[in-house]
Amino acid sequence: xxxxxxxLSGAIAMTGIxxxxxxxxxxxxxxxxxxxxxxxxxxxxxxxxxxGVKLNYQSIGSGGGIKQIESKTVDFGASDKPLTPxxxxxxxxxxxxxxVGGIVPVINIDxxxxxxxxxxxxxxxxxxxxxITKWDDPAIKALNPTVSLPSTNxxxxxxxxxxxxxxxFANYLSKVSEEWKTKVGADTSISWPAGVGGKGNEGVASYxxxxxxxxxxVEFAYAKQNGMTYVLLQNKEGEFVKPGLASFQAAAKYADxxxxxxxxxxxxxxxxxxxWPISAATFxxxxxxxxxxxxxxxxxxxxxxxxxxxxxxxxxxxxVPLPDSAVKQIHDHWSANLKGKDGSAIAP
Numbered sequence: 001x002x003x004x005x006x007x008l009s010g011a012i013a014m015t016g017i018x019x020x021x022x023x024x025x026x027x028x029x030x031x032x033x034x035x036x037x038x039x040x041x042x043x044x045x046x047x048x049x050x051x052g053v054k055l056n057y058q059s060i061g062s063g064g065g066i067k068q069i070e071s072k073t074v075d076f077g078a079s080d081k082p083l084t085p086x087x088x089x090x091x092x093x094x095x096x097x098x099x100v101g102g103i104v105p106v107i108n109i110d111x112x113x114x115x116x117x118x119x120x121x122x123x124x125x126x127x128x129x130x131x132i133t134k135w136d137d138p139a140i141k142a143l144n145p146t147v148s149l150p151s152t153n154x155x156x157x158x159x160x161x162x163x164x165x166x167x168x169f170a171n172y173l174s175k176v177s178e179e180w181k182t183k184v185g186a187d188t189s190i191s192w193p194a195g196v197g198g199k200g201n202e203g204v205a206s207y208x209x210x211x212x213x214x215x216x217x218v219e220f221a222y223a224k225q226n227g228m229t230y231v232l233l234q235n236k237e238g239e240f241v242k243p244g245l246a247s248f249q250a251a252a253k254y255a256d257x258x259x260x261x262x263x264x265x266x267x268x269x270x271x272x273x274x275x276w277p278i279s280a281a282t283f284x285x286x287x288x289x290x291x292x293x294x295x296x297x298x299x300x301x302x303x304x305x306x307x308x309x310x311x312x313x314x315x316x317x318x319x320v321p322l323p324d325s326a327v328k329q330i331h332d333h334w335s336a337n338l339k340g341k342d343g344s345a346i347a348p
Contacts, residue, residue, distance in 0.1 A: 028298045031058040032065015032078030034200040035165050036282040038221040039099055040078075042313045043306045050305070053298060059200060063162015063188045069093065069285045075295045077285035080164020081188050085262040094337040095283045096263050096330045098303065100252040100320040102220045103169050103278040104243045106208050106228040109135060109150065113229060115242055118143045120234035121176025121269075121277065127215060128156055128173065129180060130194035135213065150213075157207045157216030160197025162188040168280040169217045172268040176277075217278075220244070221317045235277045236269050243276050245318045251279035257326040263333070286338065293340035300334055301348050 030040075037059040044055040060068075062079035069077030070091050083095055105124060107117060119127075123139050126132045132139055136149040159166045170186035184190055196211070198204040201222045208216040209226060220243050223230050232240040241247045254270040257263060267279050284303060290296035306314075307330070311321040322330075334347040 026053045026298055027056055028053065028076075028295060028302060029056045029074045030065075030076040030078060030284075030299075031060050031068045031074045032285075033062045033080045033164050033282055034059045034202065035062075035080045035101060035103075035219045035280070036078060036098060036319070037201070038219075038225070038317050039306075039310070039314050039319050042317065043302070043310045046310070046313065047302055047305050051301075053302065055302060059202075061159070061161040061188075061200060062164030062167070066162075066188075066285065069287065072287060072291065075286070075292075075299050078282065079188075079285060080280055080282045081167035082264045082266065082281070082283050083262070083285070084264055088262050092288050093285050094262070094288050094333065095285050096303075096333055097255075097257070097265070097281040097283050097322060097326070098306065099314050099322065100248060100255070100267070100279060100281045101318065102243050102248045102251075102276045103165055103172075103217055103280060104220050104223050104230045105215060105217050105233065106205070106223050106230050108208050108210075108212055108214045108229065109152065110212065112147070115230070115232055116144075116147060117231045118234065118240050119231050121173065124233070125173045125177035125180045127154055128158070128193065128195070129177075129183070130156070152213040155211050155214040156192070156195030157204050157211065157214050158192050158195045158197055159199070159204060161199050163200075164188060164280070164282065165201060165217065165219060166190065168266070168268055169278060171266060172278045175269045220248075221319070224318065233277055235273070235275050236271050237273045237275075239273045241274060241276055243318075245315055245320065247274055247276035248279050248318065248320050250274035251276050252281075252320045255281065255326075257322075257329055263330075288337050288339065290338060290340055290346055293344070293346045296338060296340075297346045297348055300338070300346070304331075304348065 065077035068074045136151045167188045174181040174186045198207045201218045204216040205222045208214045251270040307327045314321045
């Protein structure tokens with residue numbers, strides 16, 4: 001996989017995207033989710049080369065992105081946790097999906113390579129609940145009878161910032177573990193029963209790489225970029241599946257965007273023998289009434305470029321592009337919901 005860092009300014013590597021042009025260059029600003037950061041970086045590089053427009057995107061986590069768009073300090077916010085129609089209306093926002101990807105448990109165990117360890121939802125939840133504390137626990141051994149598991153303490157690594165990746169991970173655990181649902185629940189920030197906190201997907205990846213015996217969760221692009229060891233996970237149909245474009249696509253087909261009010265859709269633990277159980281869409285948030293319609297129009301042009309010319313870039317990073325039917329629905333949503341202060345539509 002291409003090294004994402006190459007497309008970034010060295011001074012802000014892994015925290016933001018800025019492509020410098022001349023002093024008169026058009027710039028759009030965004031902030032939020034780290035989950036889609038790799039694909040936004042690739043789209044930004046290509047779009048800058050084509051249009052001269054630069055994207056300044058700060059990868060600060062979904063919670064931060066929601067706060068910044070609510071306070072109107074950026075042109076768009078980004079969140080892997082979709083906002084409900086009620087939340088959108090309360091803050092004068094609209095949202096639309098960008099791509100679908102997958103969240104994967106990653107581990108650091110000497111001698112264990114990707115796909116050698118199998119976990120199911122209950123065992124994964126019990127690890128993060130601190131009920132299972134060693135890698136040779138009988139529950140893990142039962143799922144991996146042919147694997148030599150060390151009697152090593154398990155260190156849980158989780159996000160320390162407000163995170164849509166956390167929301168989707170915890171949402172999945174809430175669906176497969178009643179104890180997780182009642183004791184912890186699902187949100188961008190939760191009260192973790194145990195573990196070490198890392199900021200952003202990159203922070204979790206860094207900790208897991210450094211701590212022997214650790215387990216964490218990251219968007220799949222970060223696992224691939226960093227050569228991390230991922231597990232196979234049992235899905236709703238009882239199949240142990242490998243994370244990747246094919247299993248994310250299998251889950252994504254269950255997203256019914258036409259019936260999702262305000263594009264509110266969560267696709268964890270979907271049916272299908274090939275579906276990856278912790279798949280998720282990532283969303284863009286914008287103010288319905290644009291104080292600066294010209295900037296709002298530039299945001300739409302950028303994401304339209306992603307939809308129409310960025311599919312291959314997305315697939316190369318194991319993100320699932322949205323189907324044409326969803327893109328048309330998004331275009332209609334733009335026309336109906338995004339206006340200037342004078343009430344005029346801003347959709348290109």
